[in-house]
Amino acid sequence: MSDRLPMAGGCCGPGAECAEPPAAVSRDQVRDYYAAAARAPQEQLCCPTVHDPADVAHIPAEVMEISYGCGSPMGKARPRRGDTVLDLGSGGGIDCFIAARHVGPGGRVIGVDMTDDMLARATASARQVARNLGYAVVEFRKGFLEAVPVADGTVDLVTSNCVLNLSTDKGRVFGEIHRALRHGGRFVISDIVSERPVPEAMRRDPELWGECLSGAMTEAEFARAAEAAGFHGVTLAREYLWQTVNGIAFYSTTFRGYRFDKGAACDHRGHAATYLGPGRAFTDDDGHTFPRGEAVAVCTDTADRLRAEPYPGHFLVTDPDGMAPTGGCC
Numbered sequence: 001m002s003d004r005l006p007m008a009g010g011c012c013g014p015g016a017e018c019a020e021p022p023a024a025v026s027r028d029q030v031r032d033y034y035a036a037a038a039r040a041p042q043e044q045l046c047c048p049t050v051h052d053p054a055d056v057a058h059i060p061a062e063v064m065e066i067s068y069g070c071g072s073p074m075g076k077a078r079p080r081r082g083d084t085v086l087d088l089g090s091g092g093g094i095d096c097f098i099a100a101r102h103v104g105p106g107g108r109v110i111g112v113d114m115t116d117d118m119l120a121r122a123t124a125s126a127r128q129v130a131r132n133l134g135y136a137v138v139e140f141r142k143g144f145l146e147a148v149p150v151a152d153g154t155v156d157l158v159t160s161n162c163v164l165n166l167s168t169d170k171g172r173v174f175g176e177i178h179r180a181l182r183h184g185g186r187f188v189i190s191d192i193v194s195e196r197p198v199p200e201a202m203r204r205d206p207e208l209w210g211e212c213l214s215g216a217m218t219e220a221e222f223a224r225a226a227e228a229a230g231f232h233g234v235t236l237a238r239e240y241l242w243q244t245v246n247g248i249a250f251y252s253t254t255f256r257g258y259r260f261d262k263g264a265a266c267d268h269r270g271h272a273a274t275y276l277g278p279g280r281a282f283t284d285d286d287g288h289t290f291p292r293g294e295a296v297a298v299c300t301d302t303a304d305r306l307r308a309e310p311y312p313g314h315f316l317v318t319d320p321d322g323m324a325p326t327g328g329c330c
């Protein structure tokens with residue numbers, strides 16, 4: 001791939017409503033910025049992040065010093081034992097090392113980053129983490145967010161911490177996340193978002209770009225880009241105000257989304273879904289509306305999806321021998 005950041009296309013694909021405006025910042029500039037930040041800790045890049053002490057007890061201090069995330073996606077995602085986890089823009093490795101503790105010796109953690117100095121430091125720290133945990137499950141690979149070096153459908157959980165804003169082809173990055181995840185897989189991503197679109201003059205400032213500000217999307221743009229790549233159940237949790245620059249507020253937000261591949265046939269076999277609230281009704285990503293408290297006939301795909309994250313607690317899904325359906329959703 002060219003080292004120049006892609007200039008066309010945009011967060012929802014060519015010609016789409018939320019096409020990303022061009023940026024005058026190259027991937028080389030971003031890489032040089034983070035190579036320097038790997039060699040000498042940069043205080044201005046460190047957002048306030050609270051970790052569960054048990055999650056970081058096995059992680060060397062030098063990893064924490066070059067931790068430039070804006071949230072704790074791995075702490076929130078709580079990977080399962082045996083999971084394969086992919087962390088994009090892994091930097092000094094903090095989220096990979098948190099994941100290693102959760103997935104256990106039967107799991108696997110892959111960190112991807114484009115910056116050699118970050119990869120070298122993360123790889124050195126991985127040896128210490130392996131000694132502290134008593135097993136080695138973390139590997140770091142050199143690569144770009146826009147062309148992730150992992151096979152299709154092999155990952156249970158994708159995380160990223162304050163990195164997506166640095167790419168000027170967010171649409172391609174979401175496509176890569178979707179490609180890497182298996183059916184039923186999920187992403188949990190923390191990123192800096194802006195309260196409104198960042199003006200072009202700011203987008204041209206490499207310093208502001210490197211500081212994770214001027215490449216930021218709005219929350220709505222982020223969610224639309226994820227949905228355009230095929231994700232469903234996209235949810236966001238705004239965490240804190242990071243900075244206000246030129247009158248624009250920048251927040252730390254953590255997003256979740258799920259990959260769900262529909263079956264070849266949408267079979268109606270007598271399943272029903274009852275929405276439990278809150279609110280009078282819920283409309284899902286396929287446009288099916290579920291009035292609260294009414295059993296609605298659903299196909300096998302919709303039944304499977306509503307049984308899985310993020311819907312438990314909001315739906316009662318019954319098998320053919322259960323509650324009699326009153327309407328149809330698809």
Ligand SMILES: C[S@@+](CC[C@H](N)C(=O)[O-])C[C@H]1O[C@@H](n2cnc3c(N)ncnc32)[C@H](O)[C@@H]1O
Nearest residue numbers: 034067068069089090091113114115144145161
């Ligand atoms: C703000 S730092 C965050 C590092 C890490 N996630 C953390 O929480 O400490 C951004 C990292 O993403 C990497 N990065 C930025 N753009 C990238 C791209 N397009 N492809 C791969 N890595 C990228 C940088 O090299 C840097 O290590």
